[in-house]
Amino acid sequence: MSFLTMFYAYLFYFAALVLLAGLTIKIVEYARTPAPLKIPTTPAPTTRTGVVFRMTREVVLFESLFRGNKWTWIFGWIFHFGLFLVTLRHLRYFIEPVWLPIELIQPFGVYGGMAMVVGLAGLWARRFLVDRVRYISSLSDHLILALLILIGSTGLLMKFVAHTDVVAVKSFFIGLYSFDPYPLPTDPLLLIHLLLVALLMIVFPYSKLLHAPGLFFSPSRNQVDNPREQRHIAPWAKRLEQE
Amino acid sequence: MAKATFEVPELSQYPDVPAVTPGTMAHSMPFVSKQDFQEPLGYPGELVENWQEQAIAKMGDLLGRYRSLRVYLDSCVKCGSCTDKCHYYLGTKDPKNMPVGRQDLMRKVYRRYFTLAGKLFPKLVGAEDFTKEVLDDWYSYFHQCSQCRRCSVFCPYGIDTAEISMAAREIMDSIGVGQKYCNEIIGKVYKIGNNLGLPGPALEDTLEGLEEDVYDETGVRVRYPIDVEGAEILLVTPSADFFAEPHVDGLIGYGKVFHEAGVSWTLSSHASEAANFGMFIGSYENMRRVAQRIREAAIQLKVKRIVFGECGHAWRVAYSFLNTLAGPWDFLDPRYPVPQHICEFTHDLIQRGQLTFDKSENDDKVLTYHDSCNVARASRMGDTPGGQFEIPRAIIRATCNHFHDMDEETIRDRTFCCGGGGGLLTDDLMELRVKGAKPRVEALNNVMLEKGVTHMAAICAICKSQFTKVLPYYGMEMDQIVSLHQLVSNAIVLTRLTDDEDEDEDEDEDETDEDEAA
Numbered sequence: 225m226s227f228l229t230m231f232y233a234y235l236f237y238f239a240a241l242v243l244l245a246g247l248t249i250k251i252v253e254y255a256r257t258p259a260p261l262k263i264p265t266t267p268a269p270t271t272r273t274g275v276v277f278r279m280t281r282e283v284v285l286f287e288s289l290f291r292g293n294k295w296t297w298i299f300g301w302i303f304h305f306g307l308f309l310v311t312l313r314h315l316r317y318f319i320e321p322v323w324l325p326i327e328l329i330q331p332f333g334v335y336g337g338m339a340m341v342v343g344l345a346g347l348w349a350r351r352f353l354v355d356r357v358r359y360i361s362s363l364s365d366h367l368i369l370a371l372l373i374l375i376g377s378t379g380l381l382m383k384f385v386a387h388t389d390v391v392a393v394k395s396f397f398i399g400l401y402s403f404d405p406y407p408l409p410t411d412p413l414l415l416i417h418l419l420l421v422a423l424l425m426i427v428f429p430y431s432k433l434l435h436a437p438g439l440f441f442s443p444s445r446n447q448v449d450n451p452r453e454q455r456h457i458a459p460w461a462k463r464l465e466q467e
Numbered sequence: 468m469a470k471a472t473f474e475v476p477e478l479s480q481y482p483d484v485p486a487v488t489p490g491t492m493a494h495s496m497p498f499v500s501k502q503d504f505q506e507p508l509g510y511p512g513e514l515v516e517n518w519q520e521q522a523i524a525k526m527g528d529l530l531g532r533y534r535s536l537r538v539y540l541d542s543c544v545k546c547g548s549c550t551d552k553c554h555y556y557l558g559t560k561d562p563k564n565m566p567v568g569r570q571d572l573m574r575k576v577y578r579r580y581f582t583l584a585g586k587l588f589p590k591l592v593g594a595e596d597f598t599k600e601v602l603d604d605w606y607s608y609f610h611q612c613s614q615c616r617r618c619s620v621f622c623p624y625g626i627d628t629a630e631i632s633m634a635a636r637e638i639m640d641s642i643g644v645g646q647k648y649c650n651e652i653i654g655k656v657y658k659i660g661n662n663l664g665l666p667g668p669a670l671e672d673t674l675e676g677l678e679e680d681v682y683d684e685t686g687v688r689v690r691y692p693i694d695v696e697g698a699e700i701l702l703v704t705p706s707a708d709f710f711a712e713p714h715v716d717g718l719i720g721y722g723k724v725f726h727e728a729g730v731s732w733t734l735s736s737h738a739s740e741a742a743n744f745g746m747f748i749g750s751y752e753n754m755r756r757v758a759q760r761i762r763e764a765a766i767q768l769k770v771k772r773i774v775f776g777e778c779g780h781a782w783r784v785a786y787s788f789l790n791t792l793a794g795p796w797d798f799l800d801p802r803y804p805v806p807q808h809i810c811e812f813t814h815d816l817i818q819r820g821q822l823t824f825d826k827s828e829n830d831d832k833v834l835t836y837h838d839s840c841n842v843a844r845a846s847r848m849g850d851t852p853g854g855q856f857e858i859p860r861a862i863i864r865a866t867c868n869h870f871h872d873m874d875e876e877t878i879r880d881r882t883f884c885c886g887g888g889g890g891l892l893t894d895d896l897m898e899l900r901v902k903g904a905k906p907r908v909e910a911l912n913n914v915m916l917e918k919g920v921t922h923m924a925a926i927c928a929i930c931k932s933q934f935t936k937v938l939p940y941y942g943m944e945m946d947q948i949v950s951l952h953q954l955v956s957n958a959i960v961l962t963r964l965t966d967d968e969d970e971d972e973d974e975d976e977d978e979t980d981e982d983e984a985a
Contacts, residue, residue, distance in 0.1 A: 361545055
């Protein structure tokens with residue numbers, strides 16, 4: 225097996241490990257840290273079901289962002305929805321046989337790829353054009369956008385300009401499950417694309433990409449507004465009462 | 468117009484977002500707390516020697532106790548949605564007053580000491596050592612946040628800068644850098660029972676005076692009782708209600724409502740303060756200690772219900788936290804929520820047709836209503852979400868003929884803070900308060916020009932004090948801010964006689980009987 229294939233195989237094992245372990249650690253940490261006080265941003269739902277609806281609107285429609293800033297909302301939503309379609313499309317490289325819904329989604333995945341790059345470009349433009357957003361942007365905010373745009377555009381280039389052997393790519397990834405990877409094609413676009421994706425996976429648990437799990441743990445969004453009906457008390461606060 | 472040593476912002480007809488102008492408010496900081504004010508709260512009297520180490524340790528402690536802090540410090544993607552939402556940014560142009568700018572003051576320290584990326588590549592992710600300069604910035608800008616939560620409404624992750632400001636103040640207190648205004652006041656609550664340091668006898672005098680005033684004006688003996696054991700309702704109200712204008716007119720109104728409802732009620736000299744400044748300084752322990760007074764008073768006076776007067780942050784602590792801090796309330800009447808807001812109480816009576824109003828008594832005013840930030844975004848009234856917006860408006864409509872809302876973008880959960888909340892209502896922050904009031908005053912000004920509004924009603928002691936002081940800077944009158952229950956007080960028709968008036972009549976009758984017998 226070539227050095228290149230070996231390198232990418234180990235890279236993806238490492239990246240997957242970091243992503244899964246890193247995210248698990250973070251999620252356990254969030255889940256274990258108590259929220260001692262009721263702090264939903266009101267008006268807030270008064271039932272669990274209501275909270276599920278509120279969270280769904282936040283996750284799917286970015287409701288609060290919509291109220292906050294229409295430009296950021298439209299670019300942000302286009303990017304995330306595009307990324308979602310692209311991810312579904314890419315599932316075909318990791319499952320055998322390919323599920324029917326994933327087969328059906330394939331053509332939309334391509335539009336998703338374009339949408340993703342357009343959305344990212346819009347978000348990046350704001351970091352230069354809006355003085356307030358420029359002020360709050362650090363180097364890492366720019367780099368993460370660059371990373372995502374490069375991933376998107378190398379992917380689109382492989383679709384429209386320089387194809388790679390996708391069957392071989394799939395064999396490589398399926399082979400990883402049994403620690404027996406097939407040789408990876410050596411097209412430079414593919415190698416760059418995969419390298420950047422691995423980088424994204426590694427960076428995920430150590431960066432602002434934590435907003436993805438973070439949203440689900442945000443007390444101002446996920447708490448039920450029922451403090452008068454139900455006494456809410458954290459374990460460490462309970463101990464104060466016993467003193 | 469009040470004289471200012473700084474430039475008062477100009478009001479415009481259309482909301483404009485100012486260009487980023489760094490450092491305009493770097494000089495603004497409140498007086499630092501002295502040793503005498505720190506110690507009663509359990510904090511060191513001055514900056515401790517190894518402050519940096521202790522501050523980092525305290526931050527670690529808080530990260531383990533507050534999920535909000537941990538999640539909020541990790542989750543921000545710098546999308547910019549909050550950047551034009553804070554009234555202090557809109558009024559001062561200082562980018563460290565953008566909510567994310569303020570959060571980043573703590574986030575950069577968090578990243579440096581608690582994240583891998585910040586430990587390895589500080590420059591890349593904007594992480595910084597906790598230096599004295601950073602601490603100074605903290606003291607300045609975490610005392611330019613009124614914890615109004617407007618930013619959290621627009622954040623895609625609900626990041627609430629108030630949580631971060633509170634944590635920052637708690638960290639600073641723990642290393643001996645406290646704010647005089649808040650900490651001195653909390654000390655007074657412990658020592659005397661209320662923020663203003665009014666002792667029991669002074670309260671009794673004031674309340675007697677109120678009874679006489681109301682009697683002179685209406686001919687009805689409305690009672691303003693204090694420390695009456697066995698009363699049905701304990702009223703907990705901000706101490707400003709006892710004498711400040713227009714607060715006291717609200718208190719007069721509560722008394723008239725209770726009078727018409729025919730329920731017995733009492734104030735408590737032990738818990739003669741609704742506000743809980745423990746929240747402002749982010750201290751669970753102090754907030755709990757302040758809240759416990761209310762429990763003690765309720766037990767001691769054997770009341771069955773607790774009702775809170777008009778106060779914004781107090782209502783947040785009451786509605787959202789009181790059950791946590793001082794509950795369970797199983798010894799009170801289970802038919803009523805604990806606690807209730809005076810507006811809920813009044814609204815309920817209106818619904819049941821038990822109050823009679825002569826709306827024309829308020830015809831000299833055209834009203835608008837200011838949603839106080841912590842009532843709007845951190846609490847509720849009534850049974851349905853948003854009751855905190857509808858109930859006060861329903862009361863105004865029931866008591867006034869002329870009412871117009873301000874611009875939709877500036878009311879309800881998008882309301883602007885008055886500029887004085889969160890422990891900033893102190894004269895040493897006057898510039899900040901005037902500038903921070905700009906967005907609210909602008910909306911008020913517009914509705915004055917367009918609809919002929921003359922007065923703005925509010926249900927928060929801080930809002931009332933703040934506008935009284937700040938409106939003159941903008942060329943308005945200080946008495947344009949009124950208490951909601953002042954409107955109730957003006958319009959209510961007193962139909963019930965009090966017990967002793969009944970008694971008086973009884974006595975008269977007795978006398979006649981005797982006369983007849985003789």
